[in-house]
Amino acid sequence: DTGVSQDPRHKITKRGQNVTFRCDPISEHNRLYWYRQTLGQGPEFLTYFQNEAQLEKSRLLSDRFSAERPKGSFSTLEIQRTEQGDSAMYLCASSLKGPGDFGPGTRLLVL
Amino acid sequence: RKEVEQDPGPFNVPEGATVAFNCTYSNSASQSFFWYRQDCRKEPKLLMSVYSSGNEDGRFTAQLNRASQYISLLIRDSKLSDSATYLCVVNIGQNFVFGPGTRLSVLP
Numbered sequence: 001d002t003g004v005s006q007d008p009r010h011k012i013t014k015r016g017q018n019v020t021f022r023c024d025p026i027s028e029h030n031r032l033y034w035y036r037q038t039l040g041q042g043p044e045f046l047t048y049f050q051n052e053a054q055l056e057k058s059r060l061l062s063d064r065f066s067a068e069r070p071k072g073s074f075s076t077l078e079i080q081r082t083e084q085g086d087s088a089m090y091l092c093a094s095s096l097k098g099p100g101d102f103g104p105g106t107r108l109l110v111l
Numbered sequence: 112r113k114e115v116e117q118d119p120g121p122f123n124v125p126e127g128a129t130v131a132f133n134c135t136y137s138n139s140a141s142q143s144f145f146w147y148r149q150d151c152r153k154e155p156k157l158l159m160s161v162y163s164s165g166n167e168d169g170r171f172t173a174q175l176n177r178a179s180q181y182i183s184l185l186i187r188d189s190k191l192s193d194s195a196t197y198l199c200v201v202n203i204g205q206n207f208v209f210g211p212g213t214r215l216s217v218l219p
Contacts, residue, residue, distance in 0.1 A: 033207070040119075042198050042209030043155065056206060091154060099145060099200050099207040102154035 004094050004103035012109045013082055020078045021106045025094030032075050033100065034067055035091040043091055049075060082110045112137050115201050117210040125218050128189050132213045134199030135181045143202040144175055146184050148195045149212065155198055158184075189217045 005024045013019050025032050030051050035043035046065065047057045051072040064082075069075040079086055087110045093100040117134045124130050136144075144161035159166065161173040161182050172185040182201075186193055194217045199210040 035209075040211070042115075042211050045206050045208065048206060056204075098143065098160065099147070099157070099209075102156070104154050 004092055004101050006090075006092050006103040006106050008106055009104060010107045010109075012111065014111050015082060015084060017082055018078065018080045019082060019108065020076055021090055021092075021108075023075045023077070023092030023094075023103055025073070025075070025092070026101060027073070029094035029096055029100065030072070031095045031097070031100065032069055033093045033095075034075070034077050035093065037089045037091055037105070038087075046077070046090075079108075082108075084110050086110050114138060114203060114208045115199055115210040117197075117199050117213045119211060119213060121214040121216055123216045123218055124189055126189060126191060128217075129185065129187050130189055130215060131186075132184045132197055132199075132215075133181055134183070134201075134210050135179075136199075136201040136208075137180070138201070138203050139177075139180060141201045141203065143207075144173075144182050145200040145207075146171075146173060146182075147198040147200055147209070149198055150195050155209075158197070186215075189215075191217050191219060193217050 007022045032049040034046040037043045049069040064080045067077045089105045091105045093102045146158040147155040148158045149155040165174045170187045174183045196212040196214045198212045
């Protein structure tokens with residue numbers, strides 16, 4: 001196992017388009033987190049799965065954001081009707097406990 | 112008050128110096144504490160967990176003060192390769208809140 005992977009690594013899109021990111025966690029990890037990070041800030045929690053159950057979502061997560069982890073393995077994060085303020089690094093982390101191991105992130109630029 | 116606060120720095124120190132970072136947290140119910148390191152344009156990586164009695168890993172020492180709600184990270188004999196942003200992490204329930212990070216530059 002080579003760790004957490006994320007795809008794509010970079011995404012440029014136009015405002016109003018939908019985007020979807022994928023995260024493949026470390027296989028034995030039951031917890032999966034999505035974070036967003038902007039320049040000069042620490043990662044900001046978005047949502048958390050334990051196996052396939054989405055247990056918590058940040059109040060900051062608007063209705064345009066949705067995440068799934070259908071079989072308790074990989075996860076997807078979709079942003080609908082992207083806005084320029086969505087431009088950020090989207091990080092996925094997986095763990096058995098603790099904040100865990102991060103993937104390399106997907107850098108999103110909304111034009 | 113923010114949930115987790117850190118001095119943003121930057122801390123510019125010469126090689127071999129000892130440097131300490133503090134982090135304060137607002138939720139007295141927090142039980143799990145960590146330090147992560149993040150290199151420029153890379154993902155955060157776990158540096159060490161922070162235990163109640165304090166713990167050491169080589170040149171790195173972490174301390175927890177529950178009464179004052181802060182944790183600290185001490186780096187001794189700093190190396191050029193220690194240059195990075197150090198992120199304090201605290202649990203809020205089952206979630207983890209990251210501080211904004213403290214940037215360290217170790218200079219030759």
